[in-house]
Amino acid sequence: MHLPSFLWLWKIAAWSMGLSLLAYLFLAITGIWMLRVRTTGEPPLGVSLPWNYGQVRYLRSALRSLHYIIGITMVSLVLLLLAVGIVGTLGHFGSLGHSSHLMAGLIVVTLVLGSAFSATQIGSRKPWARPLHIGLNILLFSGFTWVSLTGWTVVQKYLP
Numbered sequence: 001m002h003l004p005s006f007l008w009l010w011k012i013a014a015w016s017m018g019l020s021l022l023a024y025l026f027l028a029i030t031g032i033w034m035l036r037v038r039t040t041g042e043p044p045l046g047v048s049l050p051w052n053y054g055q056v057r058y059l060r061s062a063l064r065s066l067h068y069i070i071g072i073t074m075v076s077l078v079l080l081l082l083a084v085g086i087v088g089t090l091g092h093f094g095s096l097g098h099s100s101h102l103m104a105g106l107i108v109v110t111l112v113l114g115s116a117f118s119a120t121q122i123g124s125r126k127p128w129a130r131p132l133h134i135g136l137n138i139l140l141f142s143g144f145t146w147v148s149l150t151g152w153t154v155v156q157k158y159l160p
Helices: 007-040 055-093 101-121 129-158
Strands: none
Touching (some): 007 129, 055 101
């Protein structure tokens, strides 16, 4: 693949990575809030609704919806990063596997997809899903760290 300039592709990758990390942070925050509401019945940050009826149920539903929306966004961004990485590397080098960034990226994609799948399974009939979801997201912190560090070395190859 011969493209005149890959700068536009790397801009997409940079924005996608930054937004993925921001989404991960927001997912951690909303996940902790959901845990607090589920275990204590208290709203996060002392936020209280003006009515009392069904407040905890409403909060749980609203937090779950927000968590899902942010999660879907992060999955989309990570898949976009995968596509940009493959297209950019093949277009620039003609083959894949020039650094450990490929392995780091594939591990992050796997962790994100595993986390997304386990999130859809969380419920009272599947007690294994919540601990799996939380565990995968803890591992994802290391994955994001690794892919960020290896990505920085890859970016240095493309800079003039």
